[in-house]
Amino acid sequence: MRSLVCYVLILLSLESYALEIEGEFLVGQGSDELTVIGTSDFSRVQPVFAGFVGSHREVRIHYLQMSSREIDAAVRAGLSSDIDLVMSSAVDLQVRLVNDGYAQQLDARFDQRLTWRNELIQLAVEPVVTIFNRARFPNLGTVNSRRELAHKLDGNEVKNLQITMYDPAISGVGYLLSRQDLIQDEHFWQLLEVLEQHDFRLNCCSGDMIDQVVSGQSTLAYNVLESYVLPRLANAPELEILRFDDYQLAIPRTAFVPKQANDADLANALVNYFVSEDGQKRLVPSVRLDVVQSNRGGGPIKPIRITPALIVHLDESNRRRFFSRWDAVVNTP
Amino acid sequence: MDSGWSIRGRLFSLWLLMLIVVSLAVYWSTNAVVERSLREGQDRNLQAVAQVILDSAVKTDATIDFELPYQAFEVLAYSAPERIYYAVFLDSEILSGYDDLPLSESPEQSSYGEIYRGESTRFYVAGKPIRPGSNEQFRVVIGQTETSYQKQSSTIAAWIAFAVLASFALLALWAELSLRHALKPVVAIEKDLIARPADDFSPIERRVPSEVVRLVQTLNRIFDQHRGLLQENRAFIAEATHQIKTPIAAILMRAELLEREVEDGSRSAVKDLIIRARYASKLATQLLMRATLTYREVLGARDQVDIGALVAGILRALDPVAEIKDVGLVGNNLESAEFIIFGDRIALREGITCLIDNAIDYAPSLTDVEVSVRHDGGRVCVTVMDSGPGIDQQELGRAFDTTKRSGGHAGLGLSIVEKVAASHRGELMISNREGGGTRCDLWFATS
Numbered sequence: 001m002r003s004l005v006c007y008v009l010i011l012l013s014l015e016s017y018a019l020e021i022e023g024e025f026l027v028g029q030g031s032d033e034l035t036v037i038g039t040s041d042f043s044r045v046q047p048v049f050a051g052f053v054g055s056h057r058e059v060r061i062h063y064l065q066m067s068s069r070e071i072d073a074a075v076r077a078g079l080s081s082d083i084d085l086v087m088s089s090a091v092d093l094q095v096r097l098v099n100d101g102y103a104q105q106l107d108a109r110f111d112q113r114l115t116w117r118n119e120l121i122q123l124a125v126e127p128v129v130t131i132f133n134r135a136r137f138p139n140l141g142t143v144n145s146r147r148e149l150a151h152k153l154d155g156n157e158v159k160n161l162q163i164t165m166y167d168p169a170i171s172g173v174g175y176l177l178s179r180q181d182l183i184q185d186e187h188f189w190q191l192l193e194v195l196e197q198h199d200f201r202l203n204c205c206s207g208d209m210i211d212q213v214v215s216g217q218s219t220l221a222y223n224v225l226e227s228y229v230l231p232r233l234a235n236a237p238e239l240e241i242l243r244f245d246d247y248q249l250a251i252p253r254t255a256f257v258p259k260q261a262n263d264a265d266l267a268n269a270l271v272n273y274f275v276s277e278d279g280q281k282r283l284v285p286s287v288r289l290d291v292v293q294s295n296r297g298g299g300p301i302k303p304i305r306i307t308p309a310l311i312v313h314l315d316e317s318n319r320r321r322f323f324s325r326w327d328a329v330v331n332t333p
Numbered sequence: 334m335d336s337g338w339s340i341r342g343r344l345f346s347l348w349l350l351m352l353i354v355v356s357l358a359v360y361w362s363t364n365a366v367v368e369r370s371l372r373e374g375q376d377r378n379l380q381a382v383a384q385v386i387l388d389s390a391v392k393t394d395a396t397i398d399f400e401l402p403y404q405a406f407e408v409l410a411y412s413a414p415e416r417i418y419y420a421v422f423l424d425s426e427i428l429s430g431y432d433d434l435p436l437s438e439s440p441e442q443s444s445y446g447e448i449y450r451g452e453s454t455r456f457y458v459a460g461k462p463i464r465p466g467s468n469e470q471f472r473v474v475i476g477q478t479e480t481s482y483q484k485q486s487s488t489i490a491a492w493i494a495f496a497v498l499a500s501f502a503l504l505a506l507w508a509e510l511s512l513r514h515a516l517k518p519v520v521a522i523e524k525d526l527i528a529r530p531a532d533d534f535s536p537i538e539r540r541v542p543s544e545v546v547r548l549v550q551t552l553n554r555i556f557d558q559h560r561g562l563l564q565e566n567r568a569f570i571a572e573a574t575h576q577i578k579t580p581i582a583a584i585l586m587r588a589e590l591l592e593r594e595v596e597d598g599s600r601s602a603v604k605d606l607i608i609r610a611r612y613a614s615k616l617a618t619q620l621l622m623r624a625t626l627t628y629r630e631v632l633g634a635r636d637q638v639d640i641g642a643l644v645a646g647i648l649r650a651l652d653p654v655a656e657i658k659d660v661g662l663v664g665n666n667l668e669s670a671e672f673i674i675f676g677d678r679i680a681l682r683e684g685i686t687c688l689i690d691n692a693i694d695y696a697p698s699l700t701d702v703e704v705s706v707r708h709d710g711g712r713v714c715v716t717v718m719d720s721g722p723g724i725d726q727q728e729l730g731r732a733f734d735t736t737k738r739s740g741g742h743a744g745l746g747l748s749i750v751e752k753v754a755a756s757h758r759g760e761l762m763i764s765n766r767e768g769g770g771t772r773c774d775l776w777f778a779t780s
Binding site for chain 2: 099100101116117179183305307308309310311312313315316317318321
């Protein structure tokens with residue numbers, strides 16, 4: 001999937017920073033241009049943008065798809081005032097940008113659970129699940145929790161399964177999910193130790209991991225984004241989702257209006273539309289904000305809280321500390 | 334008497350002033366106290382986080398290993414939606430975090446406030462030597478903005494100030510009610526006094542609170558004095574009438590008898606005696622009249638008086654006097670509903686009588702004295718005109734002087750008229766007529 005994305009280097013009206021853009025899209029015919037940078041695949045947000053320009057005929061949305069690290073670097077380097085909204089699924093980076101004062105207050109007052117300081121607003125959630133190939137490991141459907149999974153994979157019963165998960169050293173999302181797993185459950189290291197006894201591979205992206213499970217290359221993929229899995233189910237009968245009972249993580253997709261945005265009113269209007277019933281209806285059901293309350297099987301969904309505590313994950317010394325432990329567990333031969 | 338201010342108004346402004354001052358003071362002091370206590374709580378939270386990091390520090394070969402605890406930061410983040418900053422130092426070398434945090438001015442001071450990135454921020458710094466006795470310090474700085482704490486304290490202060498304001502307003506209302514209640518007996522006395530007729534000098538009998546007993550006693554004493562004075566005055570007038578008029582009448586009678594008996598040589602002297610006795614009689618009458626008018630003025634008896642009808646009655650009464658002098662009395666324009674004024678009937682009758690009587694005295698035989706009434710600009714005017722000698726320019730101003738007399742006539746007449754005019758908010762104007770004679774205009778206000 002990522003291989004399909006063509007890397008484009010476009011020098012926007014920035015003083016010194018060149019944005020590394022993965023895709024550039026226009027929605028609408030209006031004369032007022034609202035520029036949004038975001039990590040989401042355009043196909044995910046396009047219906048919402050289309051709904052917005054449908055009710056705001058004078059607007060056209062200019063969407064620049066970028067990686068979360070690019071976004072972070074670009075904001076810190078000083079964004080052009082053309083950019084009116086910053087959307088990202090890297091909630092830790094987003095929180096740190098807001099903590100460091102790069103965002104402005106939103107006009108509307110939102111529910112405390114949806115926002116931090118009324119500057120960073122949650123637009124959608126991305127639940128995280130574990131998937132496996134039913135043909136390769138039929139018994140796995142009965143597993144209810146991470147402890148049970150560890151127990152099941154730990155014995156002599158099964159050996160040398162192909163298991164994959166995000167590489168926290170490469171993927172920001174993978175790192176964040178591992179840190180949150182640790183916060184939820186100290187036994188995460190033990191689970192990793194069990195996984196590591198098998199044929200354990202680290203991966204960059206959800207898409208690749210799903211491909212591997214569908215093809216049978218991998219038996220199990222721990223922590224993949226559910227919204228990428230769901231569309232594949234129809235064409236992959238052996239692909240099965242495992243929703244644990246202990247807890248299910250979810251990553252909030254968040255947005256803020258940068259301080260220097262020159263069209264903050266329009267950006268606010270887009271945010272209001274995004275969280276409105278109409279806007280949410282245009283998202284795929286599994287990422288809507290109300291998915292947290294919905295009964296979708298498995299244990300409680302625990303979206304990562306939008307809190308400034310997330311900035312400690314990004315701290316270099318904390319990263320070092322994590323990886324020294326990680327390397328001790330995972331990379332020992 | 335014009336009242337420039339009211340007790341209630343003054344009390345209200347004093348009260349309002351105090352209310353404003355007290356509310357501001359309460360707001361200011363509450364804000365300071367609450368802000369301080371919130372700040373202490375915030376400092377304790379910051380201290381806890383700094384201490385946890387400090388305690389996690391472990392000396393390794395190369396450097397120091399420590400952990401920034403997610404949960405501790407989370408607790409801090411839960412307390413308020415504020416920005417959080419941190420920095421970890423080994424001596425002056427930064428190991429992690431924000432490298433531009435402001436440091437405390439003195440090493441002993443662990444909590445301090447600074448403006449950081451444009452926002453008021455609290456900081457806490459904690460440190461310990463990396464090993465016992467070492468000079469190298471491991472230090473942790475935790476910062477948190479305090480906007481919402483400040484907002485919270487000013488909100489609390491505003492509520493408390495509002496509560497104070499409200500209770501003071503309630504107190505003010507209560508004070509107003511109490512004041513009204515307390516002043517009730519005074520108001521009752523005031524009503525009594527207003528309703529009392531002018532010649533009623535009986536003491537106030539109402540039961541009054543101890544605070545106003547002295548006031549009422551004083552009033553009663555003044556009433557008593559006035560009643561005594563008036564009674565004395567009345568007695569004096571009655572006495573004087575009797576004591577003065579009787580001997581003069583006797584002298585006059587004797588003089589008239591004497592005139593017929595004396596020889597022609599002495600007759601002119603007796604005639605002079607008679608004229609002087611008559612003058613004395615008239616002067617006595619007028620003096621008593623003046624005293625009576627003063628007494629009536631004190632009484633203040635008033636009712637509706639038709640000046641036209643009054644003048645007509647006076648003309649009828651004076652007709653015989655005029656006839657003796659061969660003077661014609663002519664009344665013009667005496668009937669109109671507009672001639673009604675509010676005044677003392679007896680005083681008015683005496684005043685107008687004096688004026689006409691005076692004119693008859695001055696009028697030469699076989700001339701007319703013309704009397705007319707008119708209404709002009711809310712006033713009623715009685716005009717008396719004679720064809721006598723008129724008054725000298727120099728004497729116009731002295732006409733009312735009670736000590737002067739002119740042409741052998743008693744001088745008190747015009748001063749009585751003047752007095753009646755003054756007590757009816759009117760005036761007397763005297764002028765000389767063209768072609769000879771005097772014109773007197775006596776004005777009265779209608780109400």
